[in-house]
Structures are given as C-alpha cells and as structure tokens.
Amino acid sequence: MGALSDLFGPERVAVVGATDREGSVGRAILTNLQADFDGDVVPINPNRDAVLGLDCYESVASAPPVDLAVVVVPPGIVVDAVREAGEQGVDDVVVITAGFSETGSEGAARERDLIEVAEEYDMNLVGPNSIGIMSTPNGLNATFGPENAESGSISFMSQSGAFITAVLDWANDHDLGFKDVVSLGNEAVLDETDFIREWGDDPDTDVIIGYLEGIDHGREFIDTAREVAEDTPIVLVKSGRTEAGAQAASSHTGTIAGSEQAYEAGLDQSGVLRVDTVEEMFDYARMLSDQPTPERDDVAVITNAGGPGVMTTDAIGDSRLDLADFSDETLETYGEMLPDEGNIYNPVDVLGDAPAERFREALDIALEDRGVGAAVIVAAPTAVLDFEELADIVAEAREEHDAPIVAALMGGESTEAAAKKLQDSGVPNYFDPARAIRSVGALSEYRDISERAHEPPREFDVDRERAREILERVEGRNDNSLGVEAMELLDAYGVPTPEGAVVDSPDEAESVAEGIEGDVVMKIVSPDILHKSDIGGVKVGVETDDVYDAYEDLITRARNYQPDASIIGVQVQEMADLDEGTETIVGLNRDPQFGPMVLFGLGGIFVEVLEDTTVKIAPISEPEAREMIDDIQAAPLLRGARGRTPADLDSVVETLQRLSQLATDFPAILELDVNPLVAGPDGVQAIDLRLTVDKDEL
Numbered sequence: 001m002g003a004l005s006d007l008f009g010p011e012r013v014a015v016v017g018a019t020d021r022e023g024s025v026g027r028a029i030l031t032n033l034q035a036d037f038d039g040d041v042v043p044i045n046p047n048r049d050a051v052l053g054l055d056c057y058e059s060v061a062s063a064p065p066v067d068l069a070v071v072v073v074p075p076g077i078v079v080d081a082v083r084e085a086g087e088q089g090v091d092d093v094v095v096i097t098a099g100f101s102e103t104g105s106e107g108a109a110r111e112r113d114l115i116e117v118a119e120e121y122d123m124n125l126v127g128p129n130s131i132g133i134m135s136t137p138n139g140l141n142a143t144f145g146p147e148n149a150e151s152g153s154i155s156f157m158s159q160s161g162a163f164i165t166a167v168l169d170w171a172n173d174h175d176l177g178f179k180d181v182v183s184l185g186n187e188a189v190l191d192e193t194d195f196i197r198e199w200g201d202d203p204d205t206d207v208i209i210g211y212l213e214g215i216d217h218g219r220e221f222i223d224t225a226r227e228v229a230e231d232t233p234i235v236l237v238k239s240g241r242t243e244a245g246a247q248a249a250s251s252h253t254g255t256i257a258g259s260e261q262a263y264e265a266g267l268d269q270s271g272v273l274r275v276d277t278v279e280e281m282f283d284y285a286r287m288l289s290d291q292p293t294p295e296r297d298d299v300a301v302i303t304n305a306g307g308p309g310v311m312t313t314d315a316i317g318d319s320r321l322d323l324a325d326f327s328d329e330t331l332e333t334y335g336e337m338l339p340d341e342g343n344i345y346n347p348v349d350v351l352g353d354a355p356a357e358r359f360r361e362a363l364d365i366a367l368e369d370r371g372v373g374a375a376v377i378v379a380a381p382t383a384v385l386d387f388e389e390l391a392d393i394v395a396e397a398r399e400e401h402d403a404p405i406v407a408a409l410m411g412g413e414s415t416e417a418a419a420k421k422l423q424d425s426g427v428p429n430y431f432d433p434a435r436a437i438r439s440v441g442a443l444s445e446y447r448d449i450s451e452r453a454h455e456p457p458r459e460f461d462v463d464r465e466r467a468r469e470i471l472e473r474v475e476g477r478n479d480n481s482l483g484v485e486a487m488e489l490l491d492a493y494g495v496p497t498p499e500g501a502v503v504d505s506p507d508e509a510e511s512v513a514e515g516i517e518g519d520v521v522m523k524i525v526s527p528d529i530l531h532k533s534d535i536g537g538v539k540v541g542v543e544t545d546d547v548y549d550a551y552e553d554l555i556t557r558a559r560n561y562q563p564d565a566s567i568i569g570v571q572v573q574e575m576a577d578l579d580e581g582t583e584t585i586v587g588l589n590r591d592p593q594f595g596p597m598v599l600f601g602l603g604g605i606f607v608e609v610l611e612d613t614t615v616k617i618a619p620i621s622e623p624e625a626r627e628m629i630d631d632i633q634a635a636p637l638l639r640g641a642r643g644r645t646p647a648d649l650d651s652v653v654e655t656l657q658r659l660s661q662l663a664t665d666f667p668a669i670l671e672l673d674v675n676p677l678v679a680g681p682d683g684v685q686a687i688d689l690r691l692t693v694d695k696d697e698l
C-alpha cells in the first residue's frame with residue numbers, strides 16, 4: 001500500500017464549505033460524494049444545521065473523526081480550514097478552492113502559507129485549484145465534475161482540471177474505466193511524482209496515464225518514474241511548453257538544447273511513453289492494461305484483402321516493428337491449408353472468400369511460429385465473412401496464445417457488434433490498420449523500457465578545486481563567458497586537449513609554436529568573438545616561420561571586426577588529425593525543470609545547420625552515454641563507415657560522462673560547448689571551448 005492509500009480510500013470524508021446553494025461547487029461535490037461513495041460524508045458549515053439531508057457540523061473539530069477533508073471554502077479562509085483539519089489529525093486534504101499562486105502575488109503568498117501548514121501537520125494535500133479526486137473501488141467522487149469514472153485499472157492524473165472532465169465524458173462513452181483520478185491543481189504539496197510513486201505501489205493500477213504541462217522536480221521525477229516503469233507503464237500526453245525561464249542562449253548547445261529537448265529527454269530517460277494525442281494515450285493505455293508485451297517485434301499480418309494488407313505492411317515499416325519472416329514449417333503448413341491463390345508469405349492473404357474459420361486457422365499457424373511476436377487481423381467486409389464470428393475466434397485466440405493480437409475490421413456499422421465483443425476480450429479494434437500497428441508498437445516500446453538496466457553514473461577522480469579556480473576567473477570580467485583561455489578546465493576533468501597556450505605577443509606565439517611538433521593552429525581569443533572562424537579568426541596549418549605574421553593578422557582581423565573588442569590574445573595549438581578524426585560536439589546546458597543536460601552530436605562549424613544532435617539529462621550513466629552515440633544519424637561515421645578507421649568510441653563515452661559530472665558538480669556552469677571534440681581512432685581531443693558561468697552560483 002502506498003503512502004496515499006488513505007487519500008484515495010477514506011472511510012469518512014468531510015466537505016468543508018458544504019452548501020446546498022444551487023450551482024455552487026460545494027453542493028456539486030457533496031452531491032457527487034452522496035451518489036456513489038461507500039463511506040460516510042460529513043458536511044461542515046457553521047451556518048447550516050443540515051445540507052442535502054445530512055447533518056452539518058460547525059467545524060471539523062465538532063464533527064465525527066474524518067480521514068479526508070475536501071476544502072471548498074473561500075480562498076481567504078482555506079489556510080485556517082486546513083490548519084483546523086491538521087489539528088484534528090486529518091492527514092489527507094483536497095483543496096478545491098482557486099485563488100492561489102495562479103492569481104498573482106497575494107495568491108502566491110496564500111499558497112506559501114498553505115504549504116507551511118501542510119508541512120507542519122505532515123499532510124498529503126492535493127491542489128489548491130483542483131477539481132478533486134476520484135477512486136472507483138469505493139465509489140469516491142470528490143470532484144465537482146459532471147461525471148463519475150467507471151471502474152478499471154488505469155489511474156489518471158492531470159494538471160488541467162478541464163481535461164479531466166473532458167476525458168471522463170469521453171471515456172464513459174467508450175467503456176474505459178479508471179482506478180484513481182486526480183486533478184493536480186497547483187501542486188502546492190503533492191505533485192506528479194508523488195502520484196507516480198503511489199500508483200507504482202498500487203496493485204490495482206495497471207497503467208498510469210497523465211496530462212502534464214510541466215514537471216517540477218525533474219531529476220526526482222526521472223528517478224521515480226524509471227523505477228515505477230519497470231512494472232507499471234506510464235503514458236503521458238505531450239503538451240506545449242512555454243520557454244519561460246529558459247535563458248537567452250549564447251552557445252550552440254543553448255540554441256539547440258532548449259526546454260522542449262529537455263522535456264523530451266527527461267521523459268525518455270524516465271521510461272515514460274510519450275504520446276501526441278489523447279486518442280493515442282487511450283489506445284496505448286488499453287493495450288498496456290489488456291495485453292502482454294511481445295517477446296519479439298516481428299508481426300504476422302492475416303488479411304482477406306490485398307490493399308489493406310499493403311497498408312499494414314507500410315505501417316509496420318514506419319514503426320519500430322518488423323514484418324515477421326515465417327519459418328519453412330509455417331510456410332509449408334500455410335501451403336497445405338490455404339487455397340492455391342492465397343499468399344503464404346507475410347502478409348498472409350486468406351482471400352476474399354475466407355470464412356472466419358480460415359482466419360482462425362491462419363492465426364493459429366502464425367502464432368505457433370516462434371519467430372512471430374504479435375499478430376494483426378485485417379479484414380474487409382465480404383459476403384462470406386461474419387464479423388461477429390471472427391470476433392469470437394480472435395477473442396479465443398487471444399486467450400490461448402501469449403502474444404498480443406490486434407484487429408482492424410475495416411468497415412462501418414457492420415463492425416460495431418464485433419468490435420464490442422473484441423473490446424470485452426481485451427482486443428482493440430480499429431478501422432485504420434496503422435493505428436493497430438501503433439498500439440502493438442507501444443507494447444514493444446514498453447517491453448524495452450521495462451527491461452532497461454539502470455546504472456548509477458560513474459564518479460571520476462577529477463580536480464574540482466582547479467576547475468573552480470578556472471571558473472572563478474569570470475569574477476573580474478564584465479561578462480560571464482570564458483573561451484579557449486579556460487582549456488585547463490577540461491584538463492581538470494580529464495578530457496584530453498591538444499598541446500597549446502594562449503599568448504599575447506607575436507614573439508611568445510613563435511616560441512610556443514617552436515615547442516610544438518609540426519604546423520600549428522592559431523585562434524583569436526576574445527570574449528566578444530563567439531564564433532572565431534566566422535571572422536577569419538582561426539588559422540589552420542600555420543608553419544613556424546609564419547607564426548609571427550599570423551599573430552599580427554589575427555589581431556588586425558579582430559580589430560576590424562569590432563574595434564572595441566577586448567582581446568585576450570592568440571591561442572597557439574597543436575594540429576588535430578581531422579582526416580582520421582570526426583568533429584563532434586559535446587555541450588552542457590541547464591533546464592529550469594530538469595537541471596543539467598548533456599548534448600552530443602556531429603560538430604564543427606556547421607553544427608546548427610546540420611543539427612544532428614541528441615540530449616540527455618545529467619548525470620548520465622555509461623549505458624546512457626553509449627546510447628547518445630547511437631542516437632545521432634552520423635553514428636556510422638564514428639563507427640567507420642566507408643573504409644574509415646572507426647573512432648575510439650570508449651573515449652567519447654568517457655568524455656560524455658566526465659562532462660556530465662562537470663555539469664552536476666558546478667551548477668554555476670550555465671552553458672558549455674566543446675566544439676569540436678575530435679573523435680579519432682586513438683581517442684578524443686577537445687580543441688575548442690566556450691562556456692558561460694553564473695557568478696552568483698560560484
């Protein structure tokens with residue numbers, strides 16, 4: 001039993017602010033509670049003796065003891081009402097009243113008071129500004145919405161109250177039931193993470209679904225959700241997010257890795273199935289609560305129609321699934337069973353004259369093939385096919401086999417009775433085969449999520465003090481950025497850099513170049529010049545004899561570009577082998593909700609043009625770092641496509657982890673680009689650096 005089991009399973013509920021005034025929220029809640037709740041309901045209102053036929057009490061203190069208080073009093077007296085409940089030992093409270101942080105500074109202050117009281121009495125508080133909660137096992141409907149939920153095994157949370165009423169209205173028409181429902185409201189105390197944790201512990205919740213606009217404590221959410229998702233699927237509908245709180249970007253990473261990327265990465269790392277539409281949310285939820293996950297991604301398609309068979313094949317091609325390759329034995333059996341014109345290869349065509357029984361045989365044969373993980377029945381109406389009979393047959397097969405089965409009975413009214421039968425047996429039916437395939441895809445995705453191995457991030461032995469000293473160099477400057485003059489930051493965190501130094505005279509430049517074997521690279525170093533090569537501020541392959549002049553030239557270029565630019569000097573750097581190596585980018589950024597994040601991608605000067613990048617929330621583990629390499633399209637380049645020598649991927653993986661550690665160790669680092677990190681066969685080299693530092697966080 002979870003910590004919130006009393007919230008959803010109270011025996012006696014007080015409605016504080018109950019009234020019989022027509023059209024009031026207090027009346028709606030009382031009416032809803034009276035309708036179906038198994039326990040007792042106690043109205044609290046000092047101005048009434050009775051409300052809707054129930055004895056009314058002056059206060060929680062004078063009422064019989066309750067275990068849940070639903071508060072609907074005016075905003076100004078909510079805090080007092082909650083405190084009184086706390087004094088009476090009520091642990092669970094739902095605050096329906098609005099007029100808190102969503103309304104401005106006065107409301108925000110009120111919300112802070114509310115949080116303080118909840119903390120003082122250690123209360124589980126939902127809301128404020130919530131439409132309430134529901135729990136079907138005991139008929140609890142402590143909301144002011146127009147409909148109660150039907151019972152089921154899906155638990156549902158929403159940051160939008162209106163979305164709940166809309167969904168319940170729809171769900172009730174579609175025979176979709178719920179275990180618990182919660183309108184999260186302002187989440188002053190309990191938030192999405194608390195309910196995910198609760199439902200993860202709840203044996204009666206098979207699937208968690210939700211509508212979220214934002215996530216408050218990103219890291220805690222990730223850690224909780226990924227644990228819960230091992231056993232309980234979590235499906236969240238995507239909603240637009242504002243860029244509020246995101247700082248103006250001054251790096252490539254900042255430009256690419258915005259809050260939408262953070263959200264996507266965070267949900268992915270959490271093991272959440274993210275959907276774009278409400279329809280998908282329910283398709284997935286239904287599938288996940290009714291059907292087993294497939295052991296493999298190979299799908300058998302059984303159809304009586306050519307065109308729809310092709311559509312299904314295309315949908316499989318667009319999904320993460322594959323069209324199954326049948327074994328020789330299967331093909332032989334099909335050959336014996338099907339008429340000559342039938343197609344024994346996948347998609348199996350049982351032909352337009354197939355009665356339901358032929359589908360059944362074909363389905364059994366497919367599911368007995370060990371190379372088949374799931375099956376989809378695609379059927380168009382014909383004179384000989386009885387859809388209801390087909391539905392019975394599919395339902396039987398679903399019971400006998402341990403693989404997911406979905407149906408696309410393509411038609412109108414003629415499919416309705418069959419669809420109902422299918423649904424009752426846990427087999428979804430869709431007109432569109434692509435939708436059927438997406439639902440199987442969700443099962444496959446969830447199987448992978450539940451099998452993910454989570455490792456803790458590795459802790460490298462780094463020189464934190466030296467890193468801090470380097471970051472502190474921004475203190476004396478008028479802006480907050482550092483460039484290649486801070487390369488030692490990378491040394492301190494064990495990221496390899498080529499030999500080199502920043503100098504401020506042509507003579508010094510020469511002497512550094514003499515100490516470096518071969519030609520050198522020279523770069524202008526100025527906090528005012530973000531992208532050095534854009535102004536001709538990078539010279540590659542400079543011979544020692546030309547270093548003096550190159551120095552002068554770089555300074556001139558910088559002056560021409562921006563006469564008042566503050567110039568630190570010129571970096572003289574050993575050449576990296578770009579023939580053998582690939583330019584990648586590793587970046588750090590900070591999201592207001594998820595905190596530090598790491599970016600990896602194809603680097604160089606075209607990074608924003610190509611945008612072949614991927615993002616994860618830090619800290620990342622070794623397998624997560626490895627996954628980042630797989631995530632980019634250019635991964636084959638690193639693996640040695642077209643005769644190239646493969647890059648040392650272990651070094652890339654290690655660099656990603658080390659920089660992830662840097663981001664977590666120093667919240668003061670707002671954005672950081674290592675671009676390029678040259679990844680070659682003998683390891684990596686970071687040859688450029690830019691970062692911005694929040695002086696106040698140092």
Ligand code: ADP
Pocket residue numbers: 498521523530531532533534538540573574575576577578583604605675676687688
């Ligand atoms: P910026 O990104 O500010 O233009 P970089 O230091 O990243 O400056 O240099 C731009 C490009 O010049 C790199 O992407 C790389 O192609 C090349 N380059 C820079 N330094 C080296 C080096 N040490 N060895 C080889 N090529 C280099």
Ligand code: MG
Pocket residue numbers: 604675676688689
């Ligand atoms: Mg660069």
